[in-house]
Amino acid sequence: MAHTPWGDLPIADAHVHFFSHRFYAGLAQAKHLAGTAELGALLNWEIPGSDPRELAARWAAEMTRHGIRRVSLIASAHGDEGSVAAAVGAQPDRFFGYFMLDPTQQDAMERVRSAGMNANLHAVCLFPAMHKFQLTDERLLPIFQLASDHELLVFVHCGALSVGVRRKLALPCDYDLRFSNPLDVHALALRFPRLRFVLPHFGAGLFREALMVADLCPNVYLDTSSSNRWMLYEGLNVRTVFSRAIELLGTERLLFGSDSSFFPRGWQGTILEQQATALYELGFDEAKAAQIFGGNLERILAPRVNLMRGSTLPEAQRGTVK
Numbered sequence: 001m002a003h004t005p006w007g008d009l010p011i012a013d014a015h016v017h018f019f020s021h022r023f024y025a026g027l028a029q030a031k032h033l034a035g036t037a038e039l040g041a042l043l044n045w046e047i048p049g050s051d052p053r054e055l056a057a058r059w060a061a062e063m064t065r066h067g068i069r070r071v072s073l074i075a076s077a078h079g080d081e082g083s084v085a086a087a088v089g090a091q092p093d094r095f096f097g098y099f100m101l102d103p104t105q106q107d108a109m110e111r112v113r114s115a116g117m118n119a120n121l122h123a124v125c126l127f128p129a130m131h132k133f134q135l136t137d138e139r140l141l142p143i144f145q146l147a148s149d150h151e152l153l154v155f156v157h158c159g160a161l162s163v164g165v166r167r168k169l170a171l172p173c174d175y176d177l178r179f180s181n182p183l184d185v186h187a188l189a190l191r192f193p194r195l196r197f198v199l200p201h202f203g204a205g206l207f208r209e210a211l212m213v214a215d216l217c218p219n220v221y222l223d224t225s226s227s228n229r230w231m232l233y234e235g236l237n238v239r240t241v242f243s244r245a246i247e248l249l250g251t252e253r254l255l256f257g258s259d260s261s262f263f264p265r266g267w268q269g270t271i272l273e274q275q276a277t278a279l280y281e282l283g284f285d286e287a288k289a290a291q292i293f294g295g296n297l298e299r300i301l302a303p304r305v306n307l308m309r310g311s312t313l314p315e316a317q318r319g320t321v322k
Contacts, residue, residue, distance in 0.1 A: 002067035002272065004289065005280035010069045011272065012294035015200055015225035015257025016059070018073040019165075020083035021050045031169050043168060046263040056087035060094050062266045069294060070094055074125055074155075076261075078102040081115055088120035096301055098123040098155060102131040103140050112143050116150030119308035122301050123153035123198075128179035129161045135184040144188060148195045151304040156197060158182040159204025160230050165262070182209040189217035196300050198223055200257060202241055205230035214249050221300065222249070224275055224292070225257025238278040251288045255297050 001008035021036065024047050028039040040047040048055040056073075063071060073095050075084040081099035088097035097120045101108055115121040124147055128135055135156065147154050159182065161175045182203050189197055200223040203210025207230075214220040222245060231237060245254060258271040272293075279289055 001069075004272070004276045004293070006276075006286040006289055008067070009286070009290055010294050011067070011256070012069050012297045013071040013258050013260070013267075014198070014223045014255040014297045015259050016071040016073055016267070017076045017259070017261035018052075018055070018059075018084045018087060019048070019076060019262050020052050020055060020080055021048050022080050022083055023075075023077050024048075026077055027165065027169060027171070030171055039169075043165070043262075048263075052083040052086040053090040055083075056090045056095065058263065059087070059267075060091050062263075063094060066267050066269055068267065070096065070298070071260075071267075072096040072098050072123070072257075072297070074098040075100055078105060078131075079107075079111070081111065081118075081121060085118055085120040092120065096123070096297075097121040098125050098153075100125045100127065101143075102127075103143055104131055104133050109142060109146070112146045112150075112152075116146060116152060121152070122304045123155050125155040125157070127157045127161065128184070129157070129175040129177050130163075132176050132179060134179055136187055141191075144192050144195065148192045151194075151307045153301060153304065154195055154197050156182075156185055156199060157201075157204070158185070158199055158210065159201065159206040160233075161204070180204075180206075182206050182213050185220060186213050186216060189213065189220050193219055195219060196221060198255065200225050201228060201230065201259075202245065205233050207234065207236070207241065207244075211245065211248055214253060218253075221253045221255055221296070223255040223257040225271070226259035227271070238274055239282060242275070242278050243282055246282075246284075251284070251291045252296060254292045255300075256293045 002011045024036045024039055028036050033039050036047045073084045073087055075081050078100050084097045084099060088095045099121055101124050158180045166173050182199055185197055197220045199210045202222050214222060258268045260267045
């Protein structure tokens with residue numbers, strides 16, 4: 001339990017990046033460094049070992065320290081779903097597993113198919129601006145159909161996209177925001193009504209558009225993660241954003257997220273404090289707060305969890321990532 005203005009609440013964080021050894025190795029290669037040790041010295045960050053279960057244990061200890069019940073771990077590079085699946089498999093009661101997918105890659109369909117059979121993976125994460133693809137491209141429809149068939153959540157990063165570690169390393173961030181409009185989710189949400197779509201960061205600067213899509217599509221959810229620096233673009237604050245979102249959508253389709261990512265910083269407790277304070281000052285009771293800060297995430301992932309619990313696939317196959 002984590003302490004909040006209402007007292008202790010069970011918290012489930014919908015947005016934590018799992019920066020694995022493989023993720024850091026990719027950055028070291030892009031930076032033309034000798035290895036991850038040199039990268040760690042440059043960043044002044046802790047670089048995890050090659051066994052993702054060790055990083056899972058590090059996150060679990062951090063969660064215990066802050067009183068966090070469960071978090072969604074996001075594999076932060078295409079092809080790294082094995083890392084997060086291993087982490088979830090080591091402590092399935094503490095983690096949900098999300099994986100990044102670049103649908104422009106030839107192996108995209110096979111990765112989704114494999115993930116669909118893996119009990120440790122619960123959501124596919126798409127970054128259209130990063131990978132430069134149109135969500136409405138009909139060639140992607142089989143991917144969404146597979147996700148729907150396997151009850152996978154679909155996380156779609158829209159709006160402003162900034163990857164802090166790449167900026168810190170002065171690596172290129174050539175993202176194309178033309179592909180990042182939440183309105184592109186509208187047709188997909190209508191076509192796949194069983195799919196649950198999550199737009200992080202309240203739309204990351206396209207709050208109006210994110211609200212429009214969520215208003216029109218009951219299977220679209222917003223996550224509240226990060227410091228939400230995009231609020232500066234429109235002169236908004238945390239209280240105003242929460243108030244407008246809840247007025248239109250209710251509390252049932254908001255998912256608390258911290259956007260935590262690296263050590264030694266660890267889990268960002270200040271994000272919980274800021275958002276809980278805003279909701280408390282707006283007058284929302286403990287029951288509504290409990291929905292946003294954990295209940296909603298566990299509820300929308302229940303179909304996927306229950307599907308895999310009832311799967312007739314052999315356990316070894318359900319845990320395989322190619």
